[in-house]
Amino acid sequence: MKNTIEINDLVKKWPGTGFSLNVPRLVVPAGKSCAVVGPNGSGKTTLLRLLCSLEKPDSGSILLAGHNLSTAAGRKLARRETTFLTHPPAMFTTSVYRNVAFAAVRSAARAADGNREVARALAAAGLERFEKRNAAKLSSGEKQRVAIARALAFRPKLLLMDEPTANIDRENALLIENVLQSLRRSNASIVFSTLSREQAFRLGDEIVSLNNGDMEIGYPENFFTAAFFERNGESFARIAADIEISIPHTHGCRGAISINPERITLSPLPPPAAPRNLLNGRITRLEEARGCLIVTVSAGADFVAAVEPRTWNTSGLSLGATCCIAFEPSSVKVRTH
């Protein structure tokens, strides 16, 4: 199966600002979702705009289903099969129905019965009774749902969303997340940006972390800025005054580290074969996502571990319990400034 998106050595510069987006390599397989996380101004929106040809890269390539977006054929394909939900969502000043119909009639996979297609999209977004309402006068959560319905009616192969649940109430956010989950089950690929690492973990098959335009090679759940130093020939990262992490050998004084949450082990007592990194903390949060438990442990800083339910059930751990966090330096990705 072809990859929906394949990025190689992508660079986009903003003259006069010194900002540039650098994505050395990113692949989003067909039918998968990719979460782009990072603080405001890190380049998340720019990446999404590049993926739908609203911006042109300065160098590098973006392939959409094997077609380069720098070619006319690639851009045509992007227009036919990609749609982008801006943040905040842009509404046409007309009825909700017409907003959704606008997308339905321009869909490359246009259904024979346009009215039914619009009705289906409205129902999926919980907007059955909103048909005649002026879309521009809805609340931000309702507008976001209209934008989702519009995207559903368009039936894209690639759906791009800029912070789809930002600034909306929990009820609307949940509804939108459910729609996205059902979209994932169809064969559409989704790339979305979010400020919420939990949401990224819940909805993303792949997670890309951006920091000041640079793609982080790691896991956003356990991302820490760090000062590096050496002791007895070993490299360490200091992420807080009293937290030192043993890391793979590195050069440089400052940078960032991230720890793979799936390779963190939690146990009530220190494991017999003591790993190089061992911290004590207390479990502060439990959440289910992607078939495993996301456990947040406070140990001077918040560490997130992804634990198999079966492992969790036999671990003897519970919310509020103290526990040991263990991981090897090989589980730590390092980036120097």
Place this chain on the structure above:
Amino acid sequence: MNPVIKALHLIFSLDPEVLRVAALSLYVSTAAAALASAAGIPLGYLIGISRFPGKRTLVLTLNSLMALPTVLVGLLLFFLLTRNGPLGSLRLLYTPGAIVIGEFVLILPILTMLSVAATSSVDRALIETAATLNASPLSVMKLVLAERRFAYTAAAVTGFGRAVSEVGIAIMVGGNIAGYTRTLTSAVALETSRGEFEFGIALGFVLLAVAAGVNLALHLVQGAARA
């Protein structure tokens, strides 16, 4: 009789000359506004939505042309349309058509610039959303025109207001010929210079009523936009 009362009598007795002059004024101004809208709104849309080298200079030039003196337009058009001029063979000088052309030239920059402003004020995200929903350039244009329809209507009404109130073009290329090219403004100027104050005041009242009507229309359009 008091000149004002005599003027009101001329209006309310539906004096044929007053009616003829008012009708011609409305005809030429409406024609000029319609033609300038047909050209200026799409032109303003294209300038507003596009990014191209020299756009800033073009916008500055159009902004300057918004203050084009009517006598200058009249003078240039006179040289073009006069019997020995480049367009003399068209025999348009001293016809209502010449006034329409002059007023069209006068208000085209106004309509274009107001349309540029209306287009530029559309949320860019809206245009981009339409573009990423596979909308053609024509569909995007229709969408923007519908989104800012009140602003474009206001531009057309403003153009009409400028056309109906100008005097320089009407006199210079219209010739102020009674019953043929005499408009409200040129007639007021002529009658006042001849000492026919009553007739001048009566036409002035009609002009004022037209101006008030234009303002009311603009107000209603803006009100509808706010609603």
